[in-house]
Amino acid sequence: MTDVQVRDGGVDQGTGYGRAPQHSNNTLIEVGPGTACGELMRRYWQPVAVSSDITTVPKKVRILGEDLIIFRDRKGRPGLLYPRCMHRGTTLYYGKVEDEGIRCCYHGWLFDVEGHCLDQPCEPNHGEGHREKVRQPWYPVEERYGLIFAYMGPPEKKPVLPRYDVLENLKPGQEIHALMGGFGSTGDGSFDVLPYSWLHMNDNVLDPFHVQVLHSTFTGAQFHPQFALMPQVDFTQVDDGVYYSAQRTLDDGRHVDRISHWICPNIMSVPSIFLESGPSTMVSWVVPVDDTHYTQAFATIGNQLSGGLKIDGSYWGEKTEEERQRVPGDFEAQFGQGPASLHSEEHLATSDRGIVMQRRLLERQMKVVAEGGDPVGVSFDPAKDVVHVRSGNFFRPSEAAE
Numbered sequence: 253m254t255d256v257q258v259r260d261g262g263v264d265q266g267t268g269y270g271r272a273p274q275h276s277n278n279t280l281i282e283v284g285p286g287t288a289c290g291e292l293m294r295r296y297w298q299p300v301a302v303s304s305d306i307t308t309v310p311k312k313v314r315i316l317g318e319d320l321i322i323f324r325d326r327k328g329r330p331g332l333l334y335p336r337c338m339h340r341g342t343t344l345y346y347g348k349v350e351d352e353g354i355r356c357c358y359h360g361w362l363f364d365v366e367g368h369c370l371d372q373p374c375e376p377n378h379g380e381g382h383r384e385k386v387r388q389p390w391y392p393v394e395e396r397y398g399l400i401f402a403y404m405g406p407p408e409k410k411p412v413l414p415r416y417d418v419l420e421n422l423k424p425g426q427e428i429h430a431l432m433g434g435f436g437s438t439g440d441g442s443f444d445v446l447p448y449s450w451l452h453m454n455d456n457v458l459d460p461f462h463v464q465v466l467h468s469t470f471t472g473a474q475f476h477p478q479f480a481l482m483p484q485v486d487f488t489q490v491d492d493g494v495y496y497s498a499q500r501t502l503d504d505g506r507h508v509d510r511i512s513h514w515i516c517p518n519i520m521s522v523p524s525i526f527l528e529s530g531p532s533t534m535v536s537w538v539v540p541v542d543d544t545h546y547t548q549a550f551a552t553i554g555n556q557l558s559g560g561l562k563i564d565g566s567y568w569g570e571k572t573e574e575e576r577q578r579v580p581g582d583f584e585a586q587f588g589q590g591p592a593s594l595h596s597e598e599h600l601a602t603s604d605r606g607i608v609m610q611r612r613l614l615e616r617q618m619k620v621v622a623e624g625g626d627p628v629g630v631s632f633d634p635a636k637d638v639v640h641v642r643s644g645n646f647f648r649p650s651e652a653a654e
C-alpha cells in the first residue's frame with residue numbers, strides 16, 4: 253500500500269508524478285507447474301470440459317498454463333493428453349481417434365487414454381518390446397455433473413472426486429446441466445475464456461457489497477431489485493473455505509439471509525440472484541487457464557444459464573461500448589482491474605474482510621502443500637466424498653417465501 257502524504261509544506265501531494273512501480277501478488281496468480289498456487293490447484297480435481305462437447309474429434313484445452321488435448325475414444329472413454337507425440341513431436345490434435353485411443357497422423361503410433369503406446373506400425377512387430385518404453389503424458393479424468401474433471405497433481409496424492417450436497421438427491425424431473433465459459437462475468441456466452449486472472453472472479457464471490465453497488469444501485473437493478481438495500485454482512489471462516497452472510501429486511505417485511513460459500517481453492521456456489529428461497533442450486537469452478545486467463549465451469553440444477561442473462565434489455569454481446577460504460581457489470585469491473593490486479597496499490601477496507609480471509613487461507617494452503625501436506629477439503633476416502641455447501645437464500649421460517 254502506498255503511504256500517501258496528503259499535504260506536505262502546504263503543497264498538495266498524491267499526484268500521479270513519481271509514484272513507485274506497482275506489482276501483483278504473483279503467489280496468488282501464477283498457476284503454472286511448480287508455482288505455489290499452481291501446485292495447490294493441482295491437488296484438486298478441475299473441470300476441463302463439458303462432457304457432451306467431447307467427441308472423437310480432439311479439442312485443444314489450456315488449463316493451469318498447460319496445453320493439452322482432450323478427446324473421447326470410440327469406446328466412449330475421455331482422454332486428456334499432452335499433445336506432442338512422444339515419437340517425434342507432432343501434435344495429436346491431428347490424430348485419428350479409434351476404439352482404443354488416438355493414432356498420431358505422422359507415423360501412426362497409437363496411444364490410449366492413459367498414454368500407453370499400443371501400436372508402432374513402422375517398427376518390427378508393431379514395436380513390441382519398444383512401445384512399452386513409451387508413455388504419452390496423460391492426466392486422469394472422471395465425469396460427473398455433465399463435466400469432465402482432470403486431476404493434474406502428483407499421482408500418489410489423487411483425492412476422490414467430490415460430490416456437492418446441493419447437487420445430490422435431485423427431485424423427480426430435475427437434472428443437472430453443465431456449462432463452461434464467461435456466463436458468471438458477462439451473463440451470456442460471449443467468452444469461452446476470460447482475458448484476466450482467475451483471482452478477479454475468485455475475489456468477486458466473497459464481495460457482497462458489489463452486489464449492492466455494481467448490480468443494484470450504480471446502474472439500476474441487474475438482479476433482484478431488493479439487493480439495493482445495503483446488507484448487514486458477516487464473514488465466517490470454515491474448514492474448507494469462507495462464507496458470507498448478507499442479511500436484509502425486505503420491503504414486504506421478510507428477512508433474508510443470503511449465504512454464499514467459497515470453497516478452497518476455486519469453488520463457489522452462488523445462491524439465486526433473483527432471491528429464490530432455499531439452498532443454492534449451483535456449484536461453479538473458476539478454472540485458471542493461465543496466469544492472465546480463466547474460464548468458469550457451472551453445474552446447475554435445471555437449465556439456469558444457457559439462455560443467458562439480459563441486463564438493461566440486452567445481452568452483453570449485443571451492447572455497444574458506450575452501453576457497457578453506462579451499465580457496467582462484472583465483466584467491466586473485473587476486466588477493468590487489468591490482466592492481473594496490482595495488489596500493491598490496493599487499499600483493502602472493512603468490506604474486504606472476506607477477501608482477506610480467502611487470500612490468507614489460499615496462502616496457508618500453498619504452504620501446507622509446499623511442506624508435503626494435504627490441503628483442506630481433499631478426501632482420499634470414497635465414503636467421504638460429499639462436500640457440504642452452505643449457500644442459499646434463507647428466509648426467516650415464520651416469514652418463509654414459497
Ligand code: FES
Nearest residue numbers: 337339340356359
Ligand atoms: S510423430 Fe507421432 S508417430 Fe511419429
Ligand SMILES: [Fe+2]
Nearest residue numbers: 456462467582
Ligand atoms: Fe457480481
